[in-house]
Amino acid sequence: MTEVQPIQVIKGNTAAAVAAKLCRVKYIPAYPITPQTTIIEEIASMIAKKEMDANMVNMESEHSVFSAALGSSMTGARTFTATSGQGLFYAHEVLHAIAHFRQPIVICNVGRPSIPWNIWADQSDSLSQRDTGWLQFYGESSQEILDSIIQGYKIAEKLSLPVMVVSDAFYQSHTSENVNVPEQELVDSYLPQRKISENTIQVESPKSFGGLVPPEIYDRFNKLHWEAMNIAEEETIQAGKEFSKIFGREYGAVEAVNINQNTKTILVALSTITTTIRGVLAKYPEVGLLKIRLFRPFPVISITEIMKSVSPECRMITIDRNYMGEKEGCVHQEMKRALYGKNFPIYDVYAGVGGKDVPPETIERIINFDFGQNVDPVWIDI
Amino acid sequence: MTNNFYIEQEMMYSGSLGCRGCGWSMMVRYISDIFGEDTVYVVPACCFSIIAGPYPMNALKNNIVHSLFAASAATASGVRAGLDAQGKNKTQVVVLAGDGGTFDIGLQALSGAAVRNENIVYICNNNGAYMNTGIQSSSATPMGAVTTTEPSVHFKKNNPKDLMAIIKAHQVPYSATASLAFLEDYRMKLQMAKKHYGFRFLMVDGICPPGHKIEPEDAIKVARLAVNSNAFPLFEIVEGKNKINHRPENPIPVTEYLRLQGRFKHLFSTNGNRDNRNSEILEDIQRNVDERWIELGGNIFNI
Numbered sequence: 001m002t003e004v005q006p007i008q009v010i011k012g013n014t015a016a017a018v019a020a021k022l023c024r025v026k027y028i029p030a031y032p033i034t035p036q037t038t039i040i041e042e043i044a045s046m047i048a049k050k051e052m053d054a055n056m057v058n059m060e061s062e063h064s065v066f067s068a069a070l071g072s073s074m075t076g077a078r079t080f081t082a083t084s085g086q087g088l089f090y091a092h093e094v095l096h097a098i099a100h101f102r103q104p105i106v107i108c109n110v111g112r113p114s115i116p117w118n119i120w121a122d123q124s125d126s127l128s129q130r131d132t133g134w135l136q137f138y139g140e141s142s143q144e145i146l147d148s149i150i151q152g153y154k155i156a157e158k159l160s161l162p163v164m165v166v167s168d169a170f171y172q173s174h175t176s177e178n179v180n181v182p183e184q185e186l187v188d189s190y191l192p193q194r195k196i197s198e199n200t201i202q203v204e205s206p207k208s209f210g211g212l213v214p215p216e217i218y219d220r221f222n223k224l225h226w227e228a229m230n231i232a233e234e235e236t237i238q239a240g241k242e243f244s245k246i247f248g249r250e251y252g253a254v255e256a257v258n259i260n261q262n263t264k265t266i267l268v269a270l271s272t273i274t275t276t277i278r279g280v281l282a283k284y285p286e287v288g289l290l291k292i293r294l295f296r297p298f299p300v301i302s303i304t305e306i307m308k309s310v311s312p313e314c315r316m317i318t319i320d321r322n323y324m325g326e327k328e329g330c331v332h333q334e335m336k337r338a339l340y341g342k343n344f345p346i347y348d349v350y351a352g353v354g355g356k357d358v359p360p361e362t363i364e365r366i367i368n369f370d371f372g373q374n375v376d377p378v379w380i381d382i
Numbered sequence: 383m384t385n386n387f388y389i390e391q392e393m394m395y396s397g398s399l400g401c402r403g404c405g406w407s408m409m410v411r412y413i414s415d416i417f418g419e420d421t422v423y424v425v426p427a428c429c430f431s432i433i434a435g436p437y438p439m440n441a442l443k444n445n446i447v448h449s450l451f452a453a454s455a456a457t458a459s460g461v462r463a464g465l466d467a468q469g470k471n472k473t474q475v476v477v478l479a480g481d482g483g484t485f486d487i488g489l490q491a492l493s494g495a496a497v498r499n500e501n502i503v504y505i506c507n508n509n510g511a512y513m514n515t516g517i518q519s520s521s522a523t524p525m526g527a528v529t530t531t532e533p534s535v536h537f538k539k540n541n542p543k544d545l546m547a548i549i550k551a552h553q554v555p556y557s558a559t560a561s562l563a564f565l566e567d568y569r570m571k572l573q574m575a576k577k578h579y580g581f582r583f584l585m586v587d588g589i590c591p592p593g594h595k596i597e598p599e600d601a602i603k604v605a606r607l608a609v610n611s612n613a614f615p616l617f618e619i620v621e622g623k624n625k626i627n628h629r630p631e632n633p634i635p636v637t638e639y640l641r642l643q644g645r646f647k648h649l650f651s652t653n654g655n656r657d658n659r660n661s662e663i664l665e666d667i668q669r670n671v672d673e674r675w676i677e678l679g680g681n682i683f684n685i
């Protein structure tokens with residue numbers, strides 16, 4: 001760490017807004033939705049107070065928000081927005097377009113589910129967009145939201161891929177925490193101005209973007225995107241290392257807590273639930289935590305590395321705060337894929353869907369749950 | 383046609399979740415009274431989605447379909463078609479939407495339903511901002527107003543969309559504006575909407591004490607000033623012709639209407655005088671009100 005930086009007590013949503021400012025974002029098309037709204041309100045306020053030099057525009061829907069973000073990013077301008085649940089669902093078509101136009105847009109999604117109306121913490125919105133070609137990061141603290149947006153631009157601009165930083169509704173977005181807000185100069189040194197690329201409009205070299213591609217060569221576009229995705233996990237680790245040199249905080253694609261050859265149970269979780277698990281672990285020396293920070297692409301390399309030290313009898317329990325219309329939740333599906341060919345017993349628990357609180361007692365109930373021969377997911381606390 | 387103010391058949395339960403002085407509850411009480419039992423409501427995301435009651439409650443003695451935000455007019459078109467397919471042609475289908483859900487995100491579906499002349503009633507509670515999410519600007523937000531996305535010196539700089547002109551361009555059978563401060567007129571328009579067949583549109587001046595920064599007890603007074611200053615004229619459009627329903631004898635200056643609302647406070651300095659820049663904005667607002675009034679009346683004289 002180079003110097004002591006100022007600590008501020010701010011909410012997750014404020015951290016996201018401040019991160020956008022620190023990244024010298026130029027354009028923020030916006031549309032309100034609970035629980036994202038205070039992010040764009042904060043940005044509007046910083047602009048009005050002349051603390052931030054950017055243009056925020058009130059759009060008429062999220063489809064337009066993401067389309068405007070696409071257009072702006074195509075000119076090479078650093079672009080940010082934020083949304084939640086219905087807004088992200090409504091933008092689905094554009095999410096694909098942004099990824100395949102290879103635009104390094106970074107957004108903050110404050111997760112909430114679909115119908116019936118619900119505005120509380122749930123990851124069904126972003127996890128159901130896992131196949132749109134975006135990188136996805138799940139943040140556990142306001143600090144991590146802020147840091148992940150800064151790293152997000154670094155990775156996005158390197159790979160020409162969009163990045164979604166996901167935060168938990170209310171438990172994160174509206175909860176105040178200590179946040180180390182870095183100096184502007186440090187962020188500038190980590191994140192220089194965006195460079196123009198072959199995917200940006202340059203008036204002096206006219207070309208057409210996104211026109212009809214015939215079947216003979218369409219696959220090449222997918223393959224290029226796939227190649228970038230394939231190195232995204234390494235780039236994430238690399239960006240985390242560089243970040244820690246300047247800011248003193250370390251980040252990887254995943255985080256392993258108390259995982260070794262004596263571990264009997266590993267809980268796999270995302271976002272704020274991981275914080276609760278950390279607190280419970282003190283009582284359970286044989287239980288470990290695998291926090292998934294990078295969810296897309298799924299960090300198979302990091303997970304494989306960690307699992308090398310683990311005994312084959314160790315139980316894996318995935319915690320799913322999402323519902324995908326499939327028997328198993330999203331985290332479980334991905335973990336099974338990552339563990340293919342290994343024989344760890346693996347169980348799935350639906351917990352905290354629709355914002356239901358997941359207190360330490362629930363984590364203990366999960367740890368002590370007798371799954372027996374049952375391979376079906378368990379709906380805990382229902 | 384009865385022209386009293388009274389609710390004849392109460393279709394709304396007491397204890398709904400509106401803020402004090404909220405226009406939504408009052409507006410819907412009259413709608414549901416006049417439209418009665420044989421009605422299905424379609425409600426996109428808006429304050430009324432909350433006021434109508436969280437699960438398992440329902441503030442109305444009717445069916446409510448909570449639709450997606452952009453989709454109320456399309457969802458209502460489907461409900462209409464489904465009812466018709468089962469011979470339930472008499473059942474009314476009524477959309478209750480906010481200005482954001484009408485002027486902005488719902489405009490495409492609204493335009494589609496209007497141009498198909500779907501046999502539905504679309505009622506917009508125009509409170510001039512996204513209130514459910516906490517007062518963000520919509521394209522119905524009036525010039526000069528402060529919102530959380532257009533704060534302080536960044537207050538709304540352009541005029542709201544003229545939605546009634548857009549509706550008129552769709553040549554629908556019946557459309558009108560209405561105000562909760564003019565209940566006879568409002569009830570008459572609900573009756574007219576009920577009586578017509580095809581796409582019917584009503585825009586009600588939406589009262590919102592927290593959003594407009596007014597005292598709840600001033601809500602109706604402010605709504606009356608909106609009409610009497612011509613900021614919110616009362617008119618109907620029948621067969622392509624405007625018909626003004628209320629002509630203030632001496633329209634009051636629009637400043638009298640704006641002054642009572644905290645969202646315009648910055649346009650008036652603390653001692654009641656205005657500085658130059660603000661007086662230009664106020665003049666702009668007055669000019670726009672006058673121009674639109676003449677436009678409306680102009681059509682009338684052409685009849």
Ligand SMILES: Cc1ncc(C[n+]2csc(CCOP(=O)(O)OP(=O)(O)O)c2C)c(N)n1
Pocket residue numbers: 031032033034062086087090427428429430450451452479480481482483484507509510511512513514515520
């Ligand atoms: C696609 C989508 N985007 C955003 C939202 C969030 N949202 C719910 S209600 C609302 C505000 C509604 O404003 P308006 O239509 O004017 O009705 P009011 O709340 O003022 O009555 C917003 C932005 C949503 N539900 N769906």
Ligand SMILES: [Mg+2]
Pocket residue numbers: 480481482507508509510511512513
């Ligand atoms: Mg509104």
